[in-house]
Amino acid sequence: MNDLSLLARRLRTLAPSCGPVRLIAVDGHAGSGKSTFAARLAAALGDAPVLHLDDVATHESFFTWVDRLREQVLVPLERGERARYAPYDWTARSFGAPRDLEPAPVVLIEGVGAGRRALRPHLARLLWMDLPAARSWERGRRRDGPALSEFWDGWTAAEAEHFSADPSRPHADTLVRQLPVGYELLEGPGTASGTNHSVTERERVAPSY
DSSP: TTTTTHHHHHHHHSSOOBTEEEEEEEOOOSSSSHHHHHHHHHHHHTTTOEEHHHHOTTTSSOOOOOHIIIIIIIIIHHOOEEEHHHOEETTTEEEEEEHHHHHHHHEEEEEETTTTTGGGGSEEEEEOOOOHHHHHHHHHHHHHHHGGHHHHHHHHHHHHHHHHHHGGGGGOOOEEOSSSSEOOOOOOOOEEEEETOOOOOSSSEEEOO
């Protein structure tokens, strides 16, 4: 059985949140492991579509992409239609050929700011990668190397400003903590306020390699 199959089954039972779609956000600091976790969860969901916010943000617009995301992705999904968006090429510094995003029963949206205020009304569940900012950024810098040091300086400042004004973690349904082997899933702070959907109980999941 896949390590995240239980979580995947629970997500499938949620009420649709964006038209016919159960839109699941995977948020957290840059370098916290969002992409890896989202890929594993997507596989557990039978290759669910994943929208990476790195494809929506740009060098000039780290966090001011909400209108573009709404127009290109959320509005079509709410109508039960295929979304179509142009991914940003961080090397060429331009938008590439458009990609399709099908209105599947479950769609994942991962990236810094996936659980922001403007998106939460469209989410069926908000998952937060629970790794502190300093440790996440250290991992990210180590991963990308010294060539991107200047970029990381600008990014971390912008990310800190974003989460200061529009934090996601307090609204998370589930906290995801990476263990030496696998993940630990904990009830998130968003459930205490009654504003979000019920979450899983404390559980540990092992990785599938």
